[in-house]
Amino acid sequence: MIDGHTRSITYLRLSVTDRCDLRCAYCMPERMEFLPRSEVLSLAELDALASAFIGMGITKLRLTGGEPLVRKGFIDLVAGLSRHLGDGLDELVMTTNGTRLAEYADALARHGVSRVNVSIDSLDPATYARITRGGDIARVIAGVDAAIDAGIAVKINVVALANDNLDEVVALADWAHQRGAAISFIEVMPLGDVEASRIDQHVPMCEVRRRLSERWSLAPLALDTGGPARYVRTDAGGTIGLITPLSDNFCGSCNRVLVTCTGQLYLCLGQDARVDLRAMLRSGDPAALEAAIARAVRNKPLAHDFLIAPQRTQGVARHMSVTGG
Amino acid sequence: MRLTFFGRLRDAIGADVIDCSIPANIVDSEALRTWIGQEYPALLDPNVRIALDDVLTAGPAPIAGVAEAAFLPPVSGG
Numbered sequence: 069m070i071d072g073h074t075r076s077i078t079y080l081r082l083s084v085t086d087r088c089d090l091r092c093a094y095c096m097p098e099r100m101e102f103l104p105r106s107e108v109l110s111l112a113e114l115d116a117l118a119s120a121f122i123g124m125g126i127t128k129l130r131l132t133g134g135e136p137l138v139r140k141g142f143i144d145l146v147a148g149l150s151r152h153l154g155d156g157l158d159e160l161v162m163t164t165n166g167t168r169l170a171e172y173a174d175a176l177a178r179h180g181v182s183r184v185n186v187s188i189d190s191l192d193p194a195t196y197a198r199i200t201r202g203g204d205i206a207r208v209i210a211g212v213d214a215a216i217d218a219g220i221a222v223k224i225n226v227v228a229l230a231n232d233n234l235d236e237v238v239a240l241a242d243w244a245h246q247r248g249a250a251i252s253f254i255e256v257m258p259l260g261d262v263e264a265s266r267i268d269q270h271v272p273m274c275e276v277r278r279r280l281s282e283r284w285s286l287a288p289l290a291l292d293t294g295g296p297a298r299y300v301r302t303d304a305g306g307t308i309g310l311i312t313p314l315s316d317n318f319c320g321s322c323n324r325v326l327v328t329c330t331g332q333l334y335l336c337l338g339q340d341a342r343v344d345l346r347a348m349l350r351s352g353d354p355a356a357l358e359a360a361i362a363r364a365v366r367n368k369p370l371a372h373d374f375l376i377a378p379q380r381t382q383g384v385a386r387h388m389s390v391t392g393g
Numbered sequence: 394m395r396l397t398f399f400g401r402l403r404d405a406i407g408a409d410v411i412d413c414s415i416p417a418n419i420v421d422s423e424a425l426r427t428w429i430g431q432e433y434p435a436l437l438d439p440n441v442r443i444a445l446d447d448v449l450t451a452g453p454a455p456i457a458g459v460a461e462a463a464f465l466p467p468v469s470g471g
Contacts, residue, residue, distance in 0.1 A: 270408075272396075272408070272411040272412070272413050272432070273432045274411070274413045274428070274429055274431070274432050275412075275413045275414060277431065277432065278413070278414055278415070278416050281416060282416070288431075298431065298432070310431075310432065312406075312407075312432050312433070313407075314406070314407025314408060315405060315406050315407050315432070315433055315435075316404070316405050316407065373404070374407040375403070375404070375407055375408065375409070
């Protein structure tokens with residue numbers, strides 16, 4: 069699919085649930101209200117939707133949440149979608165918080181999941197428990213090790229937080245690289261209303277880069293994923309992504325669209341415009357669904373409009389867990 | 394050091410103020426541009442002017458002791 073700005077759209081991020089077993093402070097409020105189940109797409113609907121996108125030229129599918137592994141029947145969904153691998157779909161990947169990865173890594177590998185992104189914002193048990201409001205880092209580490217043992221490539225995603233993990237960025241990168249995992253650092257994004265002030269927690273990526281560059285010499289890596297990430301290789305051979313989601317330098321090569329677990333198609337993480345694909349799905353007319361997707365993609369916005377500034381932070385009201393993290 | 398961005402640079406970067414410590418080997422305004430430009434390529438445009446503590450630079454200027462570097466987008470004439 070080619071959008072109205074001649075960008076080739078090949079990457080779909082599909083959220084399978086808005087529920088999560090963690091409550092990361094930057095992601096959702098402590099007492100998050102989840103969607104009624106009737107609003108969430110069924111496994112059959114998720115399969116039909118993903119399959120329609122793959123039929124239209126999506127070659128990379130990332131399953132997101134919420135936490136995908138808390139969705140009942142998730143492995144069945146993955147098993148079903150794996151039929152497209154080698155037949156339109158090149159990559160079936162997912163993002164997870166890792167709490168249940170130890171349990172499911174073998175099944176994911178068996179059904180063709182080649183890579184997982186695991187969110188880990190601290191290796192310190194107390195800090196991790198504070199950021200996630202109760203998470204157990206030991207379970208997540210066991211999950212990462214299980215995924216690696218199962219042959220799944222792992223990337224660790226770290227949201228850089230001024231008060232929580234800025235002093236830990238070198239240790240986190242070291243830890244990931246020792247396991248043969250890549251790691252990416254991400255600036256906090258103005259998505260959804262959460263209690264903690266985002267200005268207080270915002271760390272510019274140049275600050276992360278400075279800390280890493282005191283430990284390693286960093287060589288730029290030509291690895292374009294069509295996203296807002298810059299990749300570098302350390303002189304010890306590890307890969308590090310430095311992600312500045314608020315900057316719009318990368319919109320020109322954007323290759324992705326997002327679908328929420330209620331079937332809302334967002335053409336840009338940082339824009340409110342959406343198309344209700346659930347209504348199309350439930351109307352039972354595959355041609356209408358495909359036409360709606362094609363029309364929406366043609367109108368994909370050129371750029372987002374994020375701003376982090378004192379008193380007037382400008383973002384979107386949806387929580388990260390709604391659109392898919 | 395405090396980095397401030399104006400006009401369309403503010404929109405391109407997604408922030409108007411960034412506080413960031415600068416590595417010791419970055420000693421002048423153009424090296425600073427190259428360093429920060431790794432994250433924000435919009436700043437690499439040579440037409441983006443840099444002011445150090447409110448003084449506009451023309452070419453590399455030392456940043457030792459500077460509290461604020463402001464990045465100014467090119468202004469079209471006419």
